[in-house]
Amino acid sequence: MLASNPNLTKCPFFPTRYVPISRSFHITCSVSQLQSAAEVVNGGVPERNEIRLGLPSKGRMAADTLDLLKDCQLSVKHVNPRQYVAQIPQLSDLEVWFQRPKDIVRKLLSGDLDLGIAGFDTVSEYGQGNEDLIIVHDALDYGDCHLSLAIPKYGIFENINSLKDLAQMPQWTEEKPLRVATGFTYLGPKFMKENGLNHVSFSTADGALEAAPAMGIADAILDLVSSGITLKENNLKEIEGGVVLRSQAVLVASKRSLIQRKSALDTTHEILERLEAHLRAEGQFTVTANMRGSSAEEVAERVLSQPSLSGLQGPTISPVFCKRDGQISSDYYAIVICVPKKALYKSVQQLRAIGGSGVLVSPLTYIFDEETPRWRELLSVLGL
Ligand SMILES: Nc1ncnc2c1ncn2[C@@H]1O[C@H](COP(=O)(O)OP(=O)(O)OP(=O)(O)O)[C@@H](O)[C@H]1O
Numbered sequence: 001m002l003a004s005n006p007n008l009t010k011c012p013f014f015p016t017r018y019v020p021i022s023r024s025f026h027i028t029c030s031v032s033q034l035q036s037a038a039e040v041v042n043g044g045v046p047e048r049n050e051i052r053l054g055l056p057s058k059g060r061m062a063a064d065t066l067d068l069l070k071d072c073q074l075s076v077k078h079v080n081p082r083q084y085v086a087q088i089p090q091l092s093d094l095e096v097w098f099q100r101p102k103d104i105v106r107k108l109l110s111g112d113l114d115l116g117i118a119g120f121d122t123v124s125e126y127g128q129g130n131e132d133l134i135i136v137h138d139a140l141d142y143g144d145c146h147l148s149l150a151i152p153k154y155g156i157f158e159n160i161n162s163l164k165d166l167a168q169m170p171q172w173t174e175e176k177p178l179r180v181a182t183g184f185t186y187l188g189p190k191f192m193k194e195n196g197l198n199h200v201s202f203s204t205a206d207g208a209l210e211a212a213p214a215m216g217i218a219d220a221i222l223d224l225v226s227s228g229i230t231l232k233e234n235n236l237k238e239i240e241g242g243v244v245l246r247s248q249a250v251l252v253a254s255k256r257s258l259i260q261r262k263s264a265l266d267t268t269h270e271i272l273e274r275l276e277a278h279l280r281a282e283g284q285f286t287v288t289a290n291m292r293g294s295s296a297e298e299v300a301e302r303v304l305s306q307p308s309l310s311g312l313q314g315p316t317i318s319p320v321f322c323k324r325d326g327q328i329s330s331d332y333y334a335i336v337i338c339v340p341k342k343a344l345y346k347s348v349q350q351l352r353a354i355g356g357s358g359v360l361v362s363p364l365t366y367i368f369d370e371e372t373p374r375w376r377e378l379l380s381v382l383g384l
Pocket residue numbers: 058059060061101118119120121122143144145206207224225226227247248249
């Protein structure tokens with residue numbers, strides 16, 4: 001029936017799907033026409049049925065993003081690395097498009113993507129505070145880094161250790177401003193202005209910015225830092241007050257899409273639930289132990305007397321039945337609790353201290369709450 005609709009044509013990427021003729025992939029047009037094709041229709045979102053998720057196509061975020069989705073049972077079916085479109089079989093109305101992180105943000109703003117995963121730094125730099133971008137999940141737990149101002153350890157900067165010191169240096173004047181090399185040409189000037197550094201000029205490069213001061217091209221750099229090794233190896237240092245933002249991978253959405261496409265909101269809900277359940281579980285272990293006791297309540301009292309044994313909502317305590325002299329009795333109780341990974345050893349010590357034995361520790365895969373707090377926040381941001 002669909003195939004007979006004169007307004008639809010077969011999608012070249014997903015042969016089982018049909019797309020409006022207006023999205024036919026054989027149209028040739030100029031760049032400006034291409035841009036206008038992405039523009040919103042009547043202040044709404046571009047016409048299409050499927051939801052589009054942008055994922056990093058290359059760079060350090062790419063593999064970690066696919067791993068995270070896999071851990072959430074949302075494996076991306078990607079035939080080969082040069083193909084930029086893929087599917088997540090669990091989410092049937094979703095298309096995955098692989099893009100450079102900055103293009104993910106740009107395409108969310110133009111309405112060509114509905115959802116995306118990118119570093120918070122990229123979202124902030126290319127999103128430029130646009131209110132159409134909503135951070136749906138702000139802590140995907142990888143891609144940790146911070147955007148920071150760094151200066152040489154030597155020469156006139158030897159005793160400069162804070163942004164305040166830097167601002168007060170007499171060297172920077174209208175004619176001879178502080179020269180900063182950065183790829184962050186929106187966040188950089190904004191940060192300097194907000195911090196009262198008025199005599200600053202910016203130059204930009206695509207990489208290896210740390211070389212700029214030693215080459216005499218810049219006095220300072222504003223770039224991402226994670227281990228700090230690149231700065232150290234290039235004789236540069238961070239300064240107090242010089243951190244522009246802290247970043248990690250985030251799930252970001254177009255507000256317009258979520259409001260105007262019902263299925264975008266439903267898909268976002270499912271992705272968010274899976275992400276939250278996985279990420280919450282990742283920091284926890286399930287711990288089981290046996291404990292002698294006269295009743296479940298008496299065992300519960302002992303367990304709850306220990307600060308690290310309260311679990312998510314309290315311990316689960318169940319009788320362990322055994323047969324002795326033909327009689328069924330329950331002198332032992334099994335305790336099940338979730339314990340933060342960081343507190344594991346302390347919890348085991350506390351369990352032992354109150355008579356716990358046979359302590360078993362296993363990884364947790366998912367923790368599904370009744371409703372995720374981030375989903376409630378999202379609905380409230382959307383005014384729903
Ligand atoms: N040193 C780092 N450690 C951890 N995460 C980082 C680091 N540098 C960057 N990132 C994060 O990874 C994202 C992508 O960085 P990546 O270096 O892969 O791409 P890029 O710099 O935009 O592109 P390219 O380096 O290919 O020009 C950044 O926006 C940031 O969120």
